[in-house]
Amino acid sequence: MSKLTITLLGTPEFQLDDKPIPKLNSRKAKALLIYLALTGQSQSREKLAGLLWGDFPEEKARTNLRGELRRLRTCVGEHIVTTRYEAAFDNTSEHMLDVVQFLALTKQPAPTVSDWETAVSLYKGPFLDGFYLPDAPEFDQWAASLREQYRRNLIQTRYNLAIYYTNQHQYATALTHAQELLHVEPWYEEAHRQIMLLLALDGQRAAALDQYQLCKRILDEEFGVPPSSATEELFHQIESDAILPDDTAETYIPTVTAYQAPPIPAHFVGRQQEIETAVSQITASQPTAPRPVALIGMGGLGKTTLAARLAQELKPHFKDGILWAKANTPDANTAIVDNWSRLFGHDFSALKQTEQKAAALRGLLADKQALLIFDDVTSVETIRPLLPANSQCKILLTTRSHEAAAALNAFPIPIQSLPPNDSLTLLTNILGSRVTAEPEAAQELCHTLHHFPLALEIAAQLLTTRPRMALSQMASRLQDVNRRLGLRISDRAVRASFEISWESLPASLQALFATLGIFTGRRFTANALAYLVDRPVPDVEDALYRLVSLSLLQEDGEIYFRQHPLLADFSQEKLTNPTPLQRRFVDYYIAYARQHKHHYPQLSLEWENLTTAVSLACQLEQWQNVLTFTHTLQPAWTARGRYDEALHSYQLAEKAAIHLNDDTALADTLLQWGKICIERGEYETAVTLLTKGQIHARQQNNHTLTAAILNTLARVALEQTRYEMALSYLGQSRPLLDQTSDKKELAAALYLEARVLDRKHKHREARQLCQKALALQQEIHDDDGTIQSLQLMARTAIFQESYSEAEALCQQAMSIAQGRGDKVQRAQMLYTLSVLFTRTGQLDKAQTALAESIQLFNQMGNQKMIAAAYHALSGIEDRRGNLQKALKANARSAGLFQSLQDKNGLVLVYQHRAQLLVDLNALPEADAACHQALSLAEPLQHPQLASLINLQQQIHQRMGAV
DSSP: OOOEEEEOBSSOEEEETTEEOTTOOOHHHHHHHHHHHHHOSOEEHHHHHHHHSTTSOHHHHHHHHHHHHHHHHHHHGGGEEEOSSEEEEOTTSSEEEHHHHHHHHHHSSSOOHHHHHHHHHHOOSSBTTTOOOTTOHHHHHHHHHHHHHHHHHHHHHHHHHHHHHHHTTOHHHHHHHHHHHHHHOTTOHHHHHHHHHHHHHTTOHHHHHHHHHHHHHHHHHHHSOOOOHHHHHHHHHHHTTOSOTTOOOOOOOTTTSOBOOOOOOTTOOOOHHHHHHHHHHHHSOOSSSOOOEEEEOOTTSOHHHHHHHHHHHHGGGOTTOEEEEESSSTTHHHHHHHHHHHHTTOOOTTOOSHHHHHHHHHHHHTTOOOEEEEESOOOHHHHGGGOOSSSSSEEEEEESOHHHHHHTTOEEEEOOOOOHHHHHHHHHHHHTHHHHHSHHHHHHHHHHTTTOHHHHHHHHHHHHTOTTSOHHHHHHHTTSHHHHHTOEETTEEHHHHHHHHHHTSOHHHHHHHHHGGGGTTOOEEHHHHHHHHTOOHHHHHHHHHHHHHTTSSEEETTTEEEOOHHHHHHHHHHOOOOHHHHHHHHHHHHHHHHHTTTOHHHHHTTHHHHHHHHHHHHHTTOHHHHHHHHHHHHHHHHHHTOHHHHHHHHHHHHHHHHHHTOHHHHHHHHHHHHHHHHHTTOHHHHHHHHHHHHHHHHHTTOHHHHHHHHHHHHHHHHHTTOHHHHHHHHHHHHHHHHHHTOHHHHHHHHHHHHHHHHHTTOHHHHHHHHHHHHHHHHHTTOHHHHHHHHHHHHHHHHHTTOHHHHHHHHHHHHHHHHHHTOHHHHHHHHHHHHHHHHHTTOHHHHHHHHHHHHHHHHHHTOHHHHHHHHHHHHHHHHHHTOHHHHHHHHHHHHHHHHHHTOHHHHHHHHHHHHHHHHHTTOHHHHHHHHHHHHHHHHHHTOTTHHHHHHHHHHHHHHHHHO
């Protein structure tokens, strides 16, 4: 592979094997190469398109991106790696990037003068000098922020060189660096002051005083402020001849300052918010003894590495250095005193008592300006005697113990697992292009390890030693708990990190910690755990807060707790006999479900545990409890759109009913299961389940259940626009209902028949039937049915242009839905309101209602209503005159209706598409869309058939005229 050289400091230049790349002449292609090379990680095509073509339509932006990526790969070959969804710069390829070299030289912990000289020689000018993309403001903003960052690095480096050469009595060289610094930033007062000193030392007193006047004028013009007291003092010294030639007023020797922090791994990533918070706290002015800053978290989260990163960031603020100590070793107190005292040329080994040594160290540090870092603090008594009382030394500590941090009055900074993007970046920093080659497997690996830094780093390092192993293979292996906890390389291991905390717990806390494994990382309350272990709630709460203080547990909201998933794996490993706890777990949550059956917000807090309880009941063969769970939770599943949980539980309930040989329970389970499938648009599955359920209901001669199943089959036929079949099912249901006098199912049958009439555009007859259904539903307080009937009546009112009545009906239904916390019905009513607002020209209100309904339908997975909502959105954009946006929403709707095989919906979508294309004068495409609609409408005898035929004739007439 050819060597790629990218020069970005100054005018951008690109070379392959030291030769210019003539074909790389597109500014967007250059921008792509610059961005990918500097970010050093995979970027989604969506993000790149937005960065460079943010004002373009999405499809056009993606097309432009594809073209530029092809052009770029033609120019630089495999230095750029692309997949269907992402693009990246191959960091493992042979390349040179001047910015990377510049940053490495200016940011390393102990730079040499040679490093600084090399850095300033690399800086040929401002970052991307003269390279701008007026039509890509996001790129220009990104470049501007880096341009400023690199400029600040140059200023600091030039200043360091000026000081160094001053101390070496090389005044001409020092003066050159100081003057070059002013070319970059004319108001940099420290540079003016250094030039004043250099001129005075060189015997140019008048020029030094002139420099002061220049500094004073620039500061006044730019900021309206006078020079600082340091500059004024130097001016008076020069004016009074207090500084004679060849005197040196400042001392700066880069190699003297102590720096004990460990090196930062090259793959360090993220933690920017924590870094900013810590730096802000540590550098804040404090008139009294400084408040320590504590990085707190469980083992393996990278607290030590973050402390080392902070040491690097804070080094310029502490002229006497960065002092580092391990605080958890035997005799740590004595070791710290001996180590730190020798750094400053002292030896306190003759002092025998620990208190004397600590006092001597405090005295030594009293006039120092240093950052003291105590790593892995487990005992407050170890470090408290060593803390100086002066305000110039600052203290940073890492610990697993919240209590230790609180005892030292430390400012707490909690450390958590990495965000998903940072997890991927960590893998990429170690594995390079292997992550780009398997992006899905890399994401799965991060997810499997729960974004835990130590585990991710060990897994990645293991992969570097196994170049033939695919990431997908490693991710598959780590599905096993023992393999996750057993991750180890050299002296680093996940399980060992947790064992340290485990072994420090007393037996009672170890037992409670093990019990937490039953929750497998789900959140839980103290009440639930107290029931499981049969102990008083206050005692359990105290124990839980003790685990929180040791970073073995996290608080989650006001009353909940949660373990990190890998710690939960470790707890499960320590749980030796889970069966008794599992039985109590089922008992607790079945009681909870019954207690809060109609309180959906309370149930929503415990969905994960409730679903787990159903599975455990099945696993323990508690068949009646499985049925009790499904019967109790059915209304909440439906109202809250918790379809996935419902489907999982109904599969278990079917198994339970079969084991109990209970045909009635089996028929009811299949009925409720079928209803969930209808909500998800899975009509064929629903019919299969309902038909099977009808057989069992008839075998039991259960007329009510049979009628309910027939009504539900009628609903499926209605959704599939098989209106006669729907009426047939309803016709079979009515005689059965007459025998049972079941008003709820009778109302349901009336409502469904009204829906059929509404679909046939017989709105008056539909309304009359719906009023009968509503009267029955209100009589028996059937809120679900009431809302549905009110919605249908609102719909008929809209078609009859009775808009005020329609809105009143919608608001009445919405009030009931909100009172019950029913997301499903709320989403339906928002959709109906959007139709109403569109009809009345209130397009902003229509779009707001529609957006909220789409969000709710997405949460519930109701694909049919999402499709309908996008069809409605297409209509709104059409009314606004945004035809391209209307077509985009139309395409989204068509795709969903196609996946559902909903021919009725497709007729309406294709009809609207044809009209949109006519308005855009795209007549051949309009004719094709109209043909699609007609081919579906004719077999259905769709109500829109006549208008479609008329539209096709209009299109053909216009095409003939053209």
